[in-house]
Amino acid sequence: MSVSDTEASVSRVVPPWRLLLGYVRPHRWALLGGAVLSLITGATGLALPLVARGLIDDLQHDRAITGALLAMSALVVANAAIGALGGYVLRYTAESVVLGARRALVSHLLRLRIAAVDRSEPGDLMARITSDTTLLREVTTDSLVGIGTGGLTLLATLVMMGLVDPVLFAVTLGVVVGASVVIGVIVPRINRASRQAQNAVGAMGAALERILGALRTVKASGAEHREEQAVHAAAQESWRQSVKAAKWSALAGNTAGLSIQVAFITVLAVGGARVATGAIDIGTLVAFLLFVFYLMSPIQQVVGAVAQYQTGAAALARIEEARQLPAEPATEPAPLPSPGAEPAAVAFENVRFRYADDLPYVHHGVTFTVPPRGMTAFVGPSGAGKTTVFSLIERFYDPGEGRITLDGQDLAHWDVSRLRSAIGYVEQDAPVLSGSLRDNLVLGNPDAGEDDLLRALKTTRLDGLVDRLPNGLDTLVGHRGTKLSGGERQRVAIARALLRRPRLLLLDEATSQLDAVNEAALRDTVADVARTTTVLVVAHRLSTVTMADRIVVMDAGEVRAVGTHRELVTADPLYAELAATQFLASADA
Ligand code: ADP
Ligand code: MG
Numbered sequence: 001m002s003v004s005d006t007e008a009s010v011s012r013v014v015p016p017w018r019l020l021l022g023y024v025r026p027h028r029w030a031l032l033g034g035a036v037l038s039l040i041t042g043a044t045g046l047a048l049p050l051v052a053r054g055l056i057d058d059l060q061h062d063r064a065i066t067g068a069l070l071a072m073s074a075l076v077v078a079n080a081a082i083g084a085l086g087g088y089v090l091r092y093t094a095e096s097v098v099l100g101a102r103r104a105l106v107s108h109l110l111r112l113r114i115a116a117v118d119r120s121e122p123g124d125l126m127a128r129i130t131s132d133t134t135l136l137r138e139v140t141t142d143s144l145v146g147i148g149t150g151g152l153t154l155l156a157t158l159v160m161m162g163l164v165d166p167v168l169f170a171v172t173l174g175v176v177v178g179a180s181v182v183i184g185v186i187v188p189r190i191n192r193a194s195r196q197a198q199n200a201v202g203a204m205g206a207a208l209e210r211i212l213g214a215l216r217t218v219k220a221s222g223a224e225h226r227e228e229q230a231v232h233a234a235a236q237e238s239w240r241q242s243v244k245a246a247k248w249s250a251l252a253g254n255t256a257g258l259s260i261q262v263a264f265i266t267v268l269a270v271g272g273a274r275v276a277t278g279a280i281d282i283g284t285l286v287a288f289l290l291f292v293f294y295l296m297s298p299i300q301q302v303v304g305a306v307a308q309y310q311t312g313a314a315a316l317a318r319i320e321e322a323r324q325l326p327a328e329p330a331t332e333p334a335p336l337p338s339p340g341a342e343p344a345a346v347a348f349e350n351v352r353f354r355y356a357d358d359l360p361y362v363h364h365g366v367t368f369t370v371p372p373r374g375m376t377a378f379v380g381p382s383g384a385g386k387t388t389v390f391s392l393i394e395r396f397y398d399p400g401e402g403r404i405t406l407d408g409q410d411l412a413h414w415d416v417s418r419l420r421s422a423i424g425y426v427e428q429d430a431p432v433l434s435g436s437l438r439d440n441l442v443l444g445n446p447d448a449g450e451d452d453l454l455r456a457l458k459t460t461r462l463d464g465l466v467d468r469l470p471n472g473l474d475t476l477v478g479h480r481g482t483k484l485s486g487g488e489r490q491r492v493a494i495a496r497a498l499l500r501r502p503r504l505l506l507l508d509e510a511t512s513q514l515d516a517v518n519e520a521a522l523r524d525t526v527a528d529v530a531r532t533t534t535v536l537v538v539a540h541r542l543s544t545v546t547m548a549d550r551i552v553v554m555d556a557g558e559v560r561a562v563g564t565h566r567e568l569v570t571a572d573p574l575y576a577e578l579a580a581t582q583f584l585a586s587a588d589a
Contacts, residue, residue, distance in 0.1 A: 016313035019320055023097050024140060030093040035145050037086030042153035042298070044079040046160065049290035051075065053283045060283075094140040101133045101319060111327040114396040118355065120325065123209030124202035128322045131201050132315040139312025146305030154298040161291045165280055168288050171270050172263045176299070179259030183303055186255070189248045190307050195314035197241035202318070204234035216482075249307040256303040260296045267292050334421040336445055337503050343372040343534040344406055344422060344504040346393060351402035353392060362388050364557045365402065375530040375547065377539040379578060380554035386538045387428055389554075390506045393536075394425055406504070424497030428508040428538070430490040432481025437466065438473040440481070440492055444500040456495040459525045461518050462488070486510070487518060494522070498529065505529060507537040509544060523547060542583040551575070 024031060055068040109125060162169040207230040211218055218227050271285040347370065353363040362385050370376045378386045391397055392404055395416055404411045411419065424444070432440050441456065442448045448456075453473070457463045465488060469475040481489045490510055497505060507526065523543060529535055530549075539545045546565045553560045553568060553575045561572040568575040 014320060016309075016316040019316045020136075020139060020144065020312065023101050023136060024093075024144065026100060027093045027096045030089060030096070031140070031145065034086050034089035034093055035149050037082050037089060038145060038149040039152055041079055041083040041086055042149060043156070044075050044082065045297075046153070046156060046294065047075055048072065049160075049287045049294065052290060053287040056283045056286060090141045090145055091137075094137040097140045098133050098137050101136050102129055105129050105133065105319060105322060107330070108323050108325075108327055111330055113326045113328055114391070115356070116325040116327070121202070121206035121209070123205035123207065125322055126209065127198075127202040127205035128318050131205075132198055132318045135198075135312050135315035136319075138308050139315070143305045143309035143312055146301045146308070150298040150301030150305060154295070154302060157291055157295055157298060161288060161295075164284060164288050164291065165271075165274075167274065167279075168267050168271055168285075171266050172292060172295070175259050175263040175266060176295070179255050179299075182255050183252045183306070186248050186252045187306055187310060190245050190252070191310035191313060193241045193245035193248065194311040195317070197238050197245060198314050198318055200234050200238035200241060204231055204238060207231045207234055245311065249304075252303050252307055253300060256299045257296070260292065260299065263295070264289065264292050328416055331415055331417040334415065334418040336421050337501050339501055340532070341501070341503050343532060345372045345408065346370040346504065346534065346536070347403075347405045347408075348389070348392075349403040349405070351392065351399045351404060353388065353397065353399045353401075355397065362557050363392075363399070366554075366557070366559055367402075368552050368559055368562060370534060370536065370550075372534050373530065373532070374549040375526065375535045375537060377537050377545045377548035377551045378554060379539055379545060379551060379575070379583075380560075381578075381582070383556075384554040385557045386554055387508055390425065390508055390536070390538070393504075393506060394423060395419060421500070422503045423506060424500045424502030424504070425506045426490070426493045426497045426508060428510055430486075430493035430510060432477055432484060432489045432492055434477065434479045434481075436471075436474045436476055437469070437492065440477060441473070441496050441499060444496055448499045452499055456499050459498060459528075460491040460495040461521050462491050462495060487515060491518070491522070494525075502533060505533050505535045507535065509538055509540050519543070540583065542579065545579070545583060553578075 051068055051072050055065055055072070058065045058068055106129060109129070112120075158169070158173070161172060207227075211227045211231070218224060267285075267288060271280070271288060274280045275282055275285050348366045348368050351363050351366045352361055353366075354361045366385070366389070378389060380386055392399055393406070393411070395411055395414070398412065406414060406419065406422070433443065438453075441453060445452075454463070457466055466472050475483075477483050477492075481492065484492065494507070497507075505526075519541070520543075526535060526537065526544075527547060537544060537548070539548070545551060548565070550562060551565060551568055552562050553572055555574055560574055561568055563571060565579070569579060570576070
């Protein structure tokens with residue numbers, strides 16, 4: 001399921017304008033200030049036709065026009081200055097709205113439940129943070145303010161027209177209402193196309209992420225051409241839908257423009273006749289025509305705002321979908337265990353678990369007990385559910401049935417931050433983040449001192465590597481640590497975990513990542529760590545397994561047997577077979 005599967009339900013629940021007001025609320029006074037300045041700009045502009053009428057009157061009666069000219073110049077300058085200030089304040093506010101939305105979204109995405117991440121496309125989520133939030137800028141300035149100030153200016157202009165000449169006003173109003181009906185039909189089409197354009201941008205992000213995340217594999221598979229098609233198709237779709245939205249927007253804008261021209265000609269005809277009969281004087285007609293001309297800007301502002309709002313509404317809905325994805329409660333970061341803290345005890349009690357409601361169970365009643373201290377090895381064929389044990393201990397997922405306890409307390413009652421601060425987790429594929437080696441090591445303990453770092457490097461035998469690297473610890477390791485070897489990546493992950501002084505170390509051993517020398521050294525380290533810490537290791541090496549204090553044999557989501565190597569070789573046929581065939585015998589095993 002992709003994120004967009006929920007789109008219909010979300011947009012039904014909260015209307016976009018409510019969402020928009022939520023983002024705007026913290027900046028409402030700045031927005032109001034900007035809107036008032038825009039209104040003043042509109043009002044000073046509106047005074048111009050009246051001054052012009054006076055000027056023409058003065059001319060006709062051979063009076064001096066200096067005063068009127070001065071007034072006109074002052075108005076024009078004031079208009080420009082206030083307009084500039086208003087524009088700045090509005091843009092400032094709009095950028096703040098974008099910032100607010102981005103911050104809220106990033107905070108939410110970092111706390112997403114892993115189950116929600118499993119169902120999402122990272123590239124699409126990224127597009128929602130970077131691209132969709134940007135659209136809030138225009139929707140804030142142009143739509144919110146545009147509809148407000150444009151609407152007010154429009155209203156004021158119409159009132160002025162009504163006061164100047166009711167007959168010409170009625171003519172103008174008729175034309176404007178006609179245009180509004182046409183525009184009302186066009187607007188929903190803009191929304192639909194914008195929505196699809198943004199979804200396509202998301203799809204493009206997802207396709208790109210897929211490729212750039214595994215560019216070496218794509219190249220090695222000679223799949224550039226095919227992969228490129230997917231991105232091109234998404235880009236093309238975004239283009240197609242954006243062009244469609246542009247077409248409808250242009251049509252709406254020009255319908256508005258056309259209605260003003262029509263009003264202008266009609267007013268000229270009707271007004272001309274009224275001047276001829278002496279119903280109005282020529283100054284009134286000129287003033288009225290200027291008003292018609294002035295109608296252009298607020299009408300286009302309102303129509304543009306409505307069109308823009310449709311694009312913004314699509315983006316708001318996509319942002320909201322991401323914010324509706326289930327997240328863990330935000331908690332304060334918990335302190336790491338103090339040096340020498342008691343090792344943890346872990347127990348699974350009849351745990352049944354599946355990754356999603358529509359997937360088969362992965363654990364069918366898993367039960368085992370691990371006392372504090374010592375090393376427990378988990379062995380079993382691939383897919384047995386060993387890594388899942390670790391994911392559950394980290395509370396990346398919650399078990400459907402049964403109980404998992406740490407120090408005798410149900411994990412469900414542990415504060416997640418406090419739980420994770422007690423654990424050092426080395427994942428199977430030993431992920432290394434881009435950035436420097438140092439960034440990677442102190443990721444789990446930013447307060448680690450230079451001494452701690454040196455000790456961790458020595459323990460994991462990374463000290464030699466650091467000496468060789470051109471910039472030592474500050475050497476950049478590349479995207480996902482591609483500049484390191486597999487074994488080095490794993491040792492970085494172990495050093496990182498050790499720097500957290502964990503009460504419980506989870507080590508998901510990668511198959512054949514370490515050479516014999518480093519492996520033997522690490523095994524000694526792990527044995528050392530196990531004296532003061534509880535160590536759980538998913539083991540693929542006979543050398544690791546034989547060293548364990550107890551071995552949990554898993555198969556197809558069940559625990560088959562628990563015991564020592566000596567016991568299990570005779571007691572459990574599967575274990576005996578694994579020991580004979582599948583374990584990677586290392587040099588000194
Ligand atoms: P092991 O580590 O013993 O090889 P895992 O615990 O990784 O096995 O996986 C057990 C089963 O759960 C496998 O069948 C795997 O396909 C499935 N599985 C693992 N992770 C997920 C996930 N995130 N979503 C759905 N199924 C998963
Ligand atoms: Mg595994």
